[in-house]
Every structure is written in C-alpha cells, then in structure tokens.
Amino acid sequence: MKKILVISFLLVTSAIYAQTAEADKLLGTWTVEDGSARVKIEKIGTKYFGKTVWLKEPNDEFGKPKVDVNNPDPNLRNVPRIGLRIMKDFEYEGKGVFKNGNIYDPKKGKTYCGKITMKDDDHLDLRGSICGFGILGRTSSWTRYNE
Numbered sequence: 001m002k003k004i005l006v007i008s009f010l011l012v013t014s015a016i017y018a019q020t021a022e023a024d025k026l027l028g029t030w031t032v033e034d035g036s037a038r039v040k041i042e043k044i045g046t047k048y049f050g051k052t053v054w055l056k057e058p059n060d061e062f063g064k065p066k067v068d069v070n071n072p073d074p075n076l077r078n079v080p081r082i083g084l085r086i087m088k089d090f091e092y093e094g095k096g097v098f099k100n101g102n103i104y105d106p107k108k109g110k111t112y113c114g115k116i117t118m119k120d121d122d123h124l125d126l127r128g129s130i131c132g133f134g135i136l137g138r139t140s141s142w143t144r145y146n147e
Contacts, residue, residue, distance in 0.1 A: 071106070
C-alpha cells in the first residue's frame with residue numbers, strides 16, 4: 001500500500017512540475033507587434049504579470065520620460081510608462097493558454113480582459129477584449145526579445 005501511495009504522489013508531483021515548466025516558458029521579455037515597446041513577463045506566486053521595460057520613444061515632445069497621461073485615475077497620471085504594469089493576474093490553463101488576466105492599454109487608458117496563447121517558445125498571441133464580450137477585441141502577436 002505504501003508503494004502505491006508513493007508512486008501516486010510521484011506521478012502527481014511530476015505532472016504539476018511539468019505543467020509549471022511549460023507555463024514558465026512565458027517568462028521573459030517580449031517585443032509588441034509594432035515594435036514600439038518591450039514587456040517583461042514575470043511570475044508572482046502562481047500568476048503572471050507584465051510590465052513595460054523599454055519604449056522605442058521613451059520621451060514626450062518636451063524630452064521628458066513618458067508618463068501614464070491617459071490613466072482614468074488622475075492620481076496615477078504621473079506614473080512613468082517604463083516600469084508600468086500593464087498585464088495582471090494571468091493564470092495558466094494548460095496547452096499554452098493563459099486566461100483570467102487583465103491588460104491595460106496606456107495609449108487609451110483602458111483595461112481589457114486578456115488571453116495569451118503561446119504559439120511556440122518565441123511567439124505569442126495576446127488577445128484583449130471588452131470584459132464579457134470576447135468577440136469585441138483584438139489580437140496582437142508578440143515576439144520574444146533575446147538580448
């Protein structure tokens with residue numbers, strides 16, 4: 001009986017480890033579709049988050065670092081765009097799909113429901129849609145940035 005319990009435990013833990021290793025392929029820095037920004041995706045606990053780490057045009061027309069001027073919260077409009085967390089709370093669903101997260105678009109000051117689909121180790125599709133209306137949205141293809 002002990003052998004069966006040990007074998008069962010090993011099978012379960014190895015399956016969890018394999019799923020975690022597969023999910024963690026999302027970690028790293030990604031270039032957005034139009035090349036205007038790079039986003040670093042990190043893991044906090046069991047969820048995945050992304051923050052802007054590079055902008056093609058990091059400064060505004062006055063030569064000052066860009067800030068989150070379109071944020072709906074006036075108290076957050078002076079937060080620098082570089083370092084801004086734009087992806088929150090993504091959970092791995094399996095088979096390269098991450099759901100239940102939110103995507104913030106600093107160009108519009110809007111937050112959308114998100115879904116990430118890993119195409120392979122170096123390509124992903126990020127879909128942002130109006131929460132509750134998955135059909136109303138758009139998909140952006142990102143490429144892994146290798147320094």
